[in-house]
Amino acid sequence: MSTPVESHRQARVIDELRVFIKKVLSDPTIAVKSIDIARKHRSEADSDELIAREISSNTTIRIPEKWSEADRMFLDIIQEVLDDEEAMY
Numbered sequence: 001m002s003t004p005v006e007s008h009r010q011a012r013v014i015d016e017l018r019v020f021i022k023k024v025l026s027d028p029t030i031a032v033k034s035i036d037i038a039r040k041h042r043s044e045a046d047s048d049e050l051i052a053r054e055i056s057s058n059t060t061i062r063i064p065e066k067w068s069e070a071d072r073m074f075l076d077i078i079q080e081v082l083d084d085e086e087a088m089y
Helices: 004-026 029-041 047-058 069-088
Strands: none
Touching: 004 029, 004 069, 029 047, 029 069, 047 069
């Protein structure tokens, strides 16, 4: 059983992810742009920071300087997609 604090945190993450998913579904170019941006910066130092900034600048997705759990999850998933992509080749 989760505590009230944990339940609130989970609800906040779910709400953020719902907003994000709605944006991606309403503009299918977001996913493509995000992956292209991640590919470009993947091998650089502070790649997640560079990726977050450029995605925020070039899409309707806004990743603030202080990342939420949902922001971190989004960046981690992008890295996983690129890992899967690399494994295929």
